[in-house]
Amino acid sequence: MEIKFLCTYWGREHQDAETFLEGVLDEGYDGVEVNVPSDDCFRAQLSEGLARIRKLQPGFVFYAQQVLPPAVEDATAYCDRMLARLEELAALRPQAINAHTGKDHFSFEDNCRIIEAAEAFSRHSGIPVYHEIHRGRFSFHAPTLMPYLERFAELQLTADYSHWCTVSESMLEDQEPYLLKSFPHVAHLHARVGGPQSPQLADPFAPECAAALARYTGWWRSLCRSMESRGVRLLTITPESGPAPYMPAEPHSARPLANQHGVNLRMKQYLQQTLTT
Secondary structure, eight states: OOEEEEEOTTTOOOOOOHHHHHHHTTTTSSEEEEESSOOOHHHHHHHHHHHHHHHHHHEEEEEEEEEEOOOOOOOHHHHHHHHHHHHHHHHHHHHHHHOOOTTSOOOOHHHHHHHHHHHHHHHOOOOEEEEEEOOOSTSSSSSHHHHHHHOTTTTOEETTTTTHHHHSOOOOOTTTTHHHHHHHGGEEEOOOOOOOTOOSOOOTTTTGGGGHHHHHHHHHHHHHHHHTTTTHHHHHHEEEEOTTTTTTBOOTTTTBOHHHHHHHHHHHHHHHSSSSO
C-alpha cells in the first residue's frame, strides 16, 4: 500500500498559495490539504501552482476542506450552505473533499439527510467526500457514529481519533471495538496526537507524551494493516498539529508551547519510518 503525506494549510494562512506550495515541495510532501479561502487571487495561484507541480509530479494530491462557519440554523439551512460550499470547491477539481459534516445537536435523521445530500453531490461530481471524525459534527463520538455506519455502508471517513479521546475523556481504553469498526470506512488520516483533556498535545515527541504517541501509533499501524488486508492501494495522511487555540500556549504571553510547523514535519518523518517498515 502506498502512503502519501499531505501538508495542511491550517496555520499558514498568512502565506499566499505560491509561497505555500513552494514550502510544501521543499519539505517533501506529496500533496496539500487546504481550507480554501474566498480570495480569488489565492484560488488562481493555487490552481496555477498545482498545474505546474503536476507536470513534474503527476501524483501530487490536492484535498479541499469543507468547514462552515458557525450559524444559528436548522438542518435544512445548514444543508443548503454545505452544498453551496461543496459546489464551490468542486470548481477547483480536488481529488477529494474533507468535510466537517452535520452537527452533534442535530437529530440522527437530520444528520442522515445531510449525509445523503453530501453523498449525492459526490456521485454527480465524481469527487469523493470524506467525513471527518470531529467534535461538533455527526461523527463526534465513537458509539454515536456506529448507527451512521450501519445506515451508510459506503461512508468514507477522515480518521482523527483525537476528538474521540477528548469527547470521552479517555484514551479509548474501553472503546477499541468502535475503533476497529471505523477502520473499513477510513480513506484519509489526520495524524494528530491528543488526550483526554485536549485534542492536541503540544509536542507529541516530548518524553512525557511517549505513552500517548505509542497508543496513537498503535491505532495507525492497525489501520494500515486493516487497509492492506482489504487490498486498499493508497492511504493519504495529513500531519495535523494545529495553531492556537489547538496549540497550547503560555499564560499572559500567549507564546505557543511548541512549533506547529516543526511538529508536523517531524510527524511526517516519523510516520514515513514507522508505517512503511
